[in-house]
Amino acid sequence: MTSIIILAAGSYMKFEIFKVVNVQGTKTDSWIWCRINRRSVTNFWKEALGPFSRKFKAGPSSNALEIRRVDNSSTVLLKIATLYAERLMSDICLVVGGTEYPAHRLILCATSEVFQVMLMNPEWSESQKSCIVLQETPACAAIFGDFIQYFYTGQIRINHLRVMPILALADKYNVKDLVKLCVEYMCEHIAHAAVNNQIISWLQYTLTCGHYKVAQMCQNFVKWNIELVAETTDYGNFEPEILVCLLQQNDIVVVNEMTLYSCVVKWLDLQKQRLSRDTPNTVGDIDAHMEQLVVEVMSHVRFPMMSPRQLADLLLSPLTKTYKEFFVERMAIGMAFHSGQTDLVQEVLETDEGRLLFTPRLYTADTWSTLLSVENYPLLPAYHTRTLVFSSRSSLAEHAGDHACEWVVDVYPKGVWFRKFYLIVWQGTVEIPESVLRTVRVSIMCRDPPPAGHTRVKVGILIHGVQDGVEHIRMVIERNHHFGETDKVLNFDDLLSFDELNIHPGAGGGKSSPYLVGHNRDILKLHIVIAPLSDVCSTTAPSFTIK
Template sequence: MKKMVKLMVLLLQAAWVLTVAADPLRVEGQPDDGGGADTLSHSLVLVQRLEAIFLQGNGSDVTLRVETPDADEVKLLAVHSLVLSLQSPVLEDMLRVRNGSTLTLRESPECAAVFEKFIRYLYCGDLSLRLEQAIPLHRLASKYQVSALRRGLTDYMKFNLARESPSGHVAGWYEYASEAGDTSLRDGCLQYLAWNLSSVLRSSEWTTVSSGLLMTLLRRSDLVVQSEMELFAGLEEWISHNSPDGLTAENALRAVRYAMMPPRELFRLQSRSAVLARYRESVRDLLYMSYQFHAASPVHMAKYFDVNCSLFVPRNYLAPLWGSSWVVGNPTRDDRSTSFQTQLGPSAHDASKRVTWNVLFSPRWLPLSMRPMFTDTGAMQPTRIEGGRPRIIVTPATSSADFAGVSFQKTVLVLAQRRGRLLVKHVYDFHQSTEENGDFLADADLHRRTSEYLVDGSLVLHVVVKPMYQSLVTGKN
């Protein structure tokens, strides 16, 4: 009891120190002759005082003994039960039932190494950390139910997904988030890996990906890669490095979309890939169907084979035949347009056929329901108003009658610069029934030069067109 009273006295003294501190007095609000009140804020000095109380151990009433499982390391921290109880319901219960003035806590070596940082946060509400300390601190925040710190660390990790690290960290964070039940962090890591897989494949982190995460990625249609061949090369490297069991390797190889590779690449793959040669029997049927897909008319092939599967669904390929990059300088100024060509379909039967696409970007455009229709000549008639939101329109230059049996999934990748690295920040998918996406850049502030959506003042986009044969593919993969 005496120690508790002493602690309260110290806190009161801290509050008194604030009133006479040398720091300038901050007054919020203006004098109000009508009887209103101003606010005097010295919270920063109070936090500094509380930190000093922790560091010096003044008035502490309990000692935390932090041990590792093998008792290789022991840390002793003099703390104040009142402060810890206010911040953590778990510590409050443990302190209530403790015997004596020492509370023993057993932590992993990683958590023990950052435990003092964790306790300091309970006193002053901030901490400094490195990437490798994020997981143990998050684990401590979860264990002791310090929800504000847990949320803050989740946000920190999601913000630093693109940050450089010697061996990568996103895959490890994904595994931890799955284990800890942090769905926000797990989904953020998975989205980053999927949307930036082309760069991840070239990093040292790729071979550290677990088999479970590998399969989760391979099943996705929104992977952003140069081509399916680049994805196969990455998978071949992963298998060679990790030497998985036969079933894992076969399942991974069967998730490759071989039909999205031109026949010449398939022939080269079969003659040069040691991994494919080893597991050829497990994918023989997929290779056979892919060759047939390229040799015959897709509509004709559908009469004899049931091919409603992801094998025939393109991913978000960055190669020129599937779309084009577009840098829009000063995107708030006026409307811009560009054009590019793609192949009509992924089948070699349609490889020589090209589709020209017109893309129009407008920083302030009326919604589709409020726009005039196209003119007789097919020209787009944009209607711009102040306060309108950014819009992007992707339309074919030729009549849709030329695309019998083919539908087009249009995707716009928005790139951003994070810590000096260019990454995919957002992916917008267009519905077949409309030529625009109503949510496009809905949250972007393009007028602000420091907007995270701008790279050196420009909007960096990549438009991907994914042709799919309507008679072959049903539903969304």
């Protein structure tokens, strides 16, 4: 084997050449000293080594040092932050709400695409100015200094009150990384926003500005916890068109339709108070506007889903007395459904949203649902099964009678274990090995299908959870299904993430599963809702979008 070591110092180069002469390993060596110009290195190599040039391999330099990366970014960032903090060498001034914020064009343009266009495009008058006045809302003006400081430091303080104006500024000036931070914060604190009177504002802003992930999470929270949201002061900020979109949904979780009606009445009262307080309108103008709101939102309350007794009680409602013609017409539709008067029902079905009026939501009243709680959940053995039996009415309409369906609910929160068994077939006996499913399963069986042979129902599984210390309905799984003599069982597999529900004591850093509730966070709480679907029910609902 042949190798070369090259030692260079100044203009001198030394080549130590080892050449294998025979298989016994004897070798000859020679030293070559020369004074050489740097430009003639290539020629020297060819002349000195001659025929050996292709056989030799250059070795590493003897004085090579390891390269080490040094991270001093924190010091550099501190220097950049100091430019803003001490107002050094600023070349532009932003004025917001009468307050001046000296800044640097380079930093503004590097962070914000809007500032980049505004300050670098000669077609914009601002590009020629050294002082620019920006118009912001009072909430945005209050945190504008922190917003600009983020450009220099990458740090900003966020809570449930500040995140909305920060996101509004990040959207306006297209600061994409800050938008991402705000959206992530909001997704992680939906429940906190609800109990601190921010959930409706978050929903409407994110839905309008296209932050659909946050909007979807806010929408779900409101739909599944409408009674909680209706108790907040933010509830009155619902825009009519957004509330209408909500009322059109089939998966609203509420005790019964009468309770939802009460929530809508509360919203109408808040609107009337606002109109009386904030507008110079006359009493006649306010009454006309209120009548328009009543018709707009109450048209989506499903009066046929109220019982005849509840419909009768509405006659005594102050709202019914004020808008008697409208409410009597809606109650007549409900009574026609319960009494089997098909003519009026068919007339309503011909309207755009007629079928929705005869479609049940996810009602948690005892008539349609049952609560299943698994206490001391962490101590539950693997593959444990919890069973519950309950009954629900087989029809929505009173004229169909009081026949009830009996349901058997089996919950497998820690996996399913199928033991080994033997199957006897005409060829002989076949051994079926044991099998384990790592899943969270809920199995629902119809014990006694109706005489008609099948029943179509809507099954909803409401899963309670905790976020920011707030217990609420965290997830809803909904499915329409036909039960019959040959199809008595409906399985919900992977109801929850197995790992997220069954956090190992040492793997979660001391944290409990977000799906365990109670004072000690050791209770798995499920609501099982089963409501019948008639031929006049709708199986779909309009999308939650602003028209």
